[in-house]
Amino acid sequence: RDLERKDREAAIVAQQNKQIKKPKGATPVILKPKIESPIETLDRLRSALFQGKRNEMPKSTIIEANRARFYISTPMTWHAAQQFCERHGGHLTVCQESADLKKFARKIKDDAFVWLGAGTAGNNEWRWIDGTPWKQDIRKTSKAAYVSVNETGILRPLSAQTTLPFYIEWMMDGSTPGNLIAQLQRCSDSIKSGTPEYPAGTTSYDNRYYLCVDRASDWQTARDFAATAGGVLGVPSNADENSWITIFLEDKLNRNEACWIGGFHPANSSWKWSTGEPWQFANWRAGAPDENTEKQLACAMTSSGKWDDYTSNATLRSFLIEWSKDGQGLETVKIDKLIEDNPIATVRAKCAALLIGIQKRYEKDFHNNIKGYEQELAIFQRNLVVSEQKKIQPLILKMKSLYNNGRIPKSNNIRGLPKELDKIFDSRLQRQTRIQSKYSNDIESIRRPYRANLARLSKELKSKGLASRVKYVEKELYDTDKETENFMNHILEN
Numbered sequence: 392r393d394l395e396r397k398d399r400e401a402a403i404v405a406q407q408n409k410q411i412k413k414p415k416g417a418t419p420v421i422l423k424p425k426i427e428s429p430i431e432t433l434d435r436l437r438s439a440l441f442q443g444k445r446n447e448m449p450k451s452t453i454i455e456a457n458r459a460r461f462y463i464s465t466p467m468t469w470h471a472a473q474q475f476c477e478r479h480g481g482h483l484t485v486c487q488e489s490a491d492l493k494k495f496a497r498k499i500k501d502d503a504f505v506w507l508g509a510g511t512a513g514n515n516e517w518r519w520i521d522g523t524p525w526k527q528d529i530r531k532t533s534k535a536a537y538v539s540v541n542e543t544g545i546l547r548p549l550s551a552q553t554t555l556p557f558y559i560e561w562m563m564d565g566s567t568p569g570n571l572i573a574q575l576q577r578c579s580d581s582i583k584s585g586t587p588e589y590p591a592g593t594t595s596y597d598n599r600y601y602l603c604v605d606r607a608s609d610w611q612t613a614r615d616f617a618a619t620a621g622g623v624l625g626v627p628s629n630a631d632e633n634s635w636i637t638i639f640l641e642d643k644l645n646r647n648e649a650c651w652i653g654g655f656h657p658a659n660s661s662w663k664w665s666t667g668e669p670w671q672f673a674n675w676r677a678g679a680p681d682e683n684t685e686k687q688l689a690c691a692m693t694s695s696g697k698w699d700d701y702t703s704n705a706t707l708r709s710f711l712i713e714w715s716k717d718g719q720g721l722e723t724v725k726i727d728k729l730i731e732d733n734p735i736a737t738v739r740a741k742c743a744a745l746l747i748g749i750q751k752r753y754e755k756d757f758h759n760n761i762k763g764y765e766q767e768l769a770i771f772q773r774n775l776v777v778s779e780q781k782k783i784q785p786l787i788l789k790m791k792s793l794y795n796n797g798r799i800p801k802s803n804n805i806r807g808l809p810k811e812l813d814k815i816f817d818s819r820l821q822r823q824t825r826i827q828s829k830y831s832n833d834i835e836s837i838r839r840p841y842r843a844n845l846a847r848l849s850k851e852l853k854s855k856g857l858a859s860r861v862k863y864v865e866k867e868l869y870d871t872d873k874e875t876e877n878f879m880n881h882i883l884e885n
Contacts, residue, residue, distance in 0.1 A: 429449040429450045429451050429452075429461070430449070432449040432450060433449045433461065433479060436448070436449065436479075437478065437479050437480075439480075440479050440480035440481070440561065441478065441479065441480040442480070442565075443480060443565025443566070443567075444565065445459070445561060445563050445565060448461070448561075449461055453498065454563070456563075457562060457563050457564065458560055458561060458562055458563060459560070459561045459563060460484055460495070460558045460559065460560050460561075461558060461559045461561075462498075462556065462557075462558050463475065463556055463557055463558070463559060464556050465556065466554035466555050466556055467506075467554055467555070467556075467557065468551060468552055468553065468554055468605075469483075469506055469510070469536075469537040469549075469551050469553070469555075469592075470551060470605035471605075472506050472555070472557040473506075473508070473520075473571075474605070474606075475559075476557075476559045476560070476569075477567070477570045477571065479559055480561060480565075480567065481559040481560050481561040481562075481567065481569075482508050482520055482521065482559075482560055482567060482568075482569030482570055483506055483507060483508030483520060483557055483558070483559075483560065483569065484505075484506075484507055484508055484557070484558045484559075484560040485507070485508045485509070485519045485520065485521045485523060485560060485569060486507065486540075487519060487523040487524065487525075487526060488526070489526065489527065492527065492540065492544060493544050495540075495558075496540055496541065496542050496543065496544040497542060498542075499540070499541060499542040500542070501542075502541055502542055502543075503541065503542075503555070503556060504539040504540065504541045504547060504549075504555055505539060505540060505541075505555055505556050505557050505558060506537065506538075506539055506555050506556075506557040507537075507538045507539060507540055507546075508520040508521065508560070508569050508591070509525065509537070509538040509591055510536050510537040510538060510590075510591030510592040510593075511535075511536050511537075511548075511591070511592060511593060511594055512525075512588065512589045512590070512591060512593050513589050513593045513594055513595035513600045514595050514600075514752060517529060517538070517591075518588065518589070518590070518591050518593075519569075519591070520568075520569035520574055520590070520591045521568040521569040521573075522568060522573075522574070522577050522588070527546055528546075529546045529548060530546075530547075530548065535547075535548030535549050535550055536548070536550065536551055536592050536594065536642075537549060537550075537551060537591070537592060539553075539555055550642040551592070551603075551605075551642055551643055552642050552643075571590075571604070571606065572619070574590040574591070574620075575590065575616065575619045575620035576619060576620075577590075578590055578620045578621055578622075578714075579619060579620050579621035582621040582714070583621065584744065585743075585744030585745050585746075585747050585748040586747070586748045586751060587600075587714065587748060589602065589714065590602055590620070594639055596632075596635050596636075596639075597632075597635075598829075598832075598833060598836070599632075599713060599714065599715055600622075600713070600714040601625060601636065601639060601711060601712065601713055601714075602620075602622075602711070602712045603639070603640060603643040603644075603650060603709055603710075603711055603712075604616065604709055604710055604711075604712060605643070605708060605709045606708075606709065606710070607706050607707070607708050607709075608651070608706065608707070608710060609703060609704050609705060609706055609707075610624075610651050610655065610689035610701075610703040610704075610705075611703060611704075613651040613707075613710035614651075614653075614665060616710065616712070617710070617712045617713075620712055620714075621714065622712045622713055622714040622715075623653055623665060623666050623712070623713055623714075623715070624651055624652050624653035624665055624710060624711060624712065624713065625652040625653055625692070625711035625712065625713040626652065626653045626654075626664050626665075626666055626668060626713060627652065627672070627674070627692065628664070628668055628671065628672055629671075629672050630672065630674075633672070633674050633692075633696055634696065636692065636696070636711070637692075637694075637695070637696030640692065640694060640696075640711070641694065643709065644693070644694040644709065645694065646694055647693065647694065648693065648694055648708060648709075649691035649692060649693045649694075649699055649701075649707055650691060650692055650707060650708070650709040650710050650711050651689065651690075651691050651707055651709075651710035651711065652690050652691060652692045652698075652710075652711050653665040653666060653690070653713075654670075654689065654690030654698070655687065655688065655689045655690065655703060656680070656687065656688040656689070656690075656700070657687055658685055658686055658687050659685065662680070662690070673698065674696060674697055674698050675697065675698050675699070675700075676693065676695075676697035676698065676699055679697075679698065679699050679700055680698075680699075680700040681700055686702050686703075687702070687703045688700045688701065688702060688703060689701055689702070689703040689705075691707055692711065739841075739867075739882065742837060742841045742882055743882050743883060745837050746834065746837055746879050746882055746883060747883070749830070749833050749834060749837070750879070750883075753826060753829075753830040753833075754797075756826045756830075757797055757798065757823065757826060758797065760799070760819060760822050760823050760826060761794070761797060761798075761799065763819065763822075764799060764815065764816075764819040765791065767815045767818075767819070768787050768790065768791075768812070768815060771783075771811055771812065771815065772784070772787060783809070783812075786805060786807070786808060786809075786812065787812075789805055790803060790805065790808075790812070790816065798823060799816070799819055799820050799823050801820070803816055834878060834879050837878075838871060838878045841871065841882075842868060842871055842872075845864050845867055845868050845871070846868065848864050849861055849864040849865060849868070852864065
């Protein structure tokens with residue numbers, strides 16, 4: 392009976408197998424290959440894109456004329472987004488022209504803001520990361536260093552720690568004009584030409600310019616980066632500078648993070664600034680610096696404004712670049728052409744280049760002040776009823792006719808001027824006075840070291856027995872012992 396039972400069970404199993412057996416000639420199941428997503432394609436092409444190859448691009452890349460753009464939906468901080476772009480051979484999107492900006496904005500989804508490749512450049516200026524001029528209108532806020540845009544084309548400045556999606560932009564010729572090295576090199580070249588153009592994200596304080604670079608490095612590498620840009624690692628040489636830099640770094644560093652500054656401690660020596668400035672101020676955290684004098688140490692500034700010390704080969708996430716006052720460039724002019732007929736040519740050429748840069752910058756400030764003045768007058772007039780607008784028109788035209796070489800006069804002497812117009816006039820005149828004061832101070836910061844160089848040159852010529860050429864220097868010393876603007880005219884006219 393047991394054998395019969397087993398036979399019956401075997402027969403049932405055989406019948407079941409027969410029923411599910413596929414007939415001969417059945418079409419085999421073909422597994423479809425996995426479709427590569429655009430992000431996966433981007434990852435696969437990263438090396439080629441980094442090398443400037445543009446023959447294959449991820450699906451959904453928007454290619455127009457000489458550039459291509461690809462959307463990254465993952466929100467990142469501005470620096471993280473820019474570094475992501477650079478690792479893939481591109482940079483954040485640049486839209487110099489308004490038409491291009493509007494066209495680009497229409498592609499943005501869900502009314503979201505996305506990062507653009509632009510930021511502050513010090514002295515109330517903005518700059519695109521590829522070096523093209525900034526032509527857009529934008530509202531400046533206290534801690535907003537970088538630019539975003541939404542689908543309606545509204546530009547919004549935001550802090551560096553904000554996280555947003557973004558577009559990678561590639562130049563189809565393989566170049567990367569917006570990467571960090573290119574920005575720093577352009578900055579260095581512009582400083583040498585006497586018309587500094589600082590990278591996006593730069594801010595200014597007391598005629599000094601600062602940029603916090605989010606790029607992991609040891610101290611020496613950070614110092615080399617700063618030198619590439621024509622600057623130095625930051626030197627908070629007094630309490631005021633330290634306080635201001637602390638505020639600047641608030642939204643650049645996470646809590647308890649630190650960035651490299653210019654202090655260092657050679658083995659078995661003492662603390663120094665890499666610029667050679669005297670070490671007269673420090674703001675160490677409790678317990679710092681360590682007393683390990685057998686290794687070279689370097690100084691970093693924390694988000695709280697306190698300083699900490701690290702071995703100089705340690706890696707920190709960021710570093711602070713500083714560009715100092717224009718006039719300091721004169722202090723390092725080498726007097727190496729003493730045999731020329733005109734021995735002051737070298738130092739004067741350097742001086743003239745610096746003065747031209749200052750002149751251009753402040754003329755822009757004066758122009759913007761006049762522009763703001765006229766806008767305020769126009770707004771006041773528009774807010775009046777039509778009959779009053781007509782009455783006030785001659786007074787406004789009279790106010791505009793009093794400009795003197797692009798400047799608001801020191802007094803208007805217009806009878807019957809409404810208090811509101813008087814208030815606008817006084818406000819803009821005060822602003823102009825402040826601009827003029829800073830302008831004069833900057834010229835003076837050139838004049839002093841210029842004359843110091845002349846005095847040094849005169850002494851050098853006398854020591855070499857070149858008395859016949861000393862007269863050129865002595866005359867220049869006499870001619871430059873003048874007021875600041877006369878000094879500028881003297882240098883630029885000769």
